[in-house]
Amino acid sequence: TVVTQEASLSVSPGGTVTLTCGLSSGSVSDSNYPSWHQQIPGQAPRMLIYSRNIRSSGVPDRFSGSILGNKAALTITGAQADDESDYYCLLYVGGGIWVFGGGTKLTVL
Amino acid sequence: QVQLVESGGGVVQPGGSLRLSCAASGFRFRNYNMHWVRQAPGKGLEWVAFIRYDGNDEYYADSVKGRFTVSRDNSKSTMFLQMNSLRTEDTAVYHCAKDSGRDLYTLDYWGQGALVTVS
Numbered sequence A: 001t002v003v004t005q006e007a008s009l010s011v012s013p014g015g016t017v018t019l020t021c022g023l024s025s026g027s028v029s030d031s032n033y034p035s036w037h038q039q040i041p042g043q044a045p046r047m048l049i050y051s052r053n054i055r056s057s058g059v060p061d062r063f064s065g066s067i068l069g070n071k072a073a074l075t076i077t078g079a080q081a082d083d084e085s086d087y088y089c090l091l092y093v094g095g096g097i098w099v100f101g102g103g104t105k106l107t108v109l
Numbered sequence B: 001q002v003q004l005v006e007s008g009g010g011v012v013q014p015g016g017s018l019r020l021s022c023a024a025s026g027f028r029f030r031n032y033n034m035h036w037v038r039q040a041p042g043k044g045l046e047w048v049a050f051i052r053y054d055g056n057d058e059y060y061a062d063s064v065k066g067r068f069t070v071s072r073d074n075s076k077s078t079m080f081l082q083m084n085s086l087r088t089e090d091t092a093v094y095h096c097a098k099d100s101g102r103d104l105y106t107l108d109y110w111g112q113g114a115l116v117t118v119s
Helices: none
Strands: A003-005 A008-011 A016-023 A035-039 A046-050 A063-068 A071-077 A085-094 A097-100 A104-108 B003-007 B010-012 B018-025 B034-039 B045-051 B058-060 B068-073 B078-083 B092-099 B107-110 B114-118
Touching (some): A003 A085, A085 B045, A097 B045, B034 B068, B045 B078
Parallel strands (some): A008 A104
Antiparallel strands (some): A003 A016, B034 B045, B068 B078
8 A cells, every 4th residue: 555645745835735645455434544744854753633623732823734535644734934844644454454644745835 | 841762773684683672752652552663774764562551452563473472561660572583684773653543553753763773
């Protein structure tokens, strides 16, 4: 099972960007419990969104999760400079197995 | 607050073994499933292994199945990863992570990681 993400995206400060997360075997659904994790290089990852669209404690409301078509999506509305980071989606694919996407490097410029 | 601290990383030759530990605090360790995740240099995150809260169930990524074994000691709030038959492609920072519980199927807290170099 392969989980696909855009390798890189860019957004202007104050702009909106959507990162997506697809599944090679079909559509992403709530039964995959999609979650999103932010990682600043050299640091431990931090969970942002779980169960598709629930923000973790302390996560700004400019981050939102959804399912768009057949993919999970993370949307940043009103991007800020410190949103520049790597973002990973995580899917539960059943049978006690989880799979990360390859990660999206987001540039804010 | 939740803290996860990995230890036991180092340099090992191909074919060798290493045992990582993850010391947990700030939550009731015995009640939570736990995971190991790794990140090769310059690469993305890779889920490696899962262990149930009571230690009675384990799951592994295909890339490590049969070579790695996850275990835990709830009396010491510690999880372990025994890594055997190590390969150069196992070189990575290994993070332990707490499962969110509540049937949410995600990882809500992460350790800083321990570097394993197979060379």
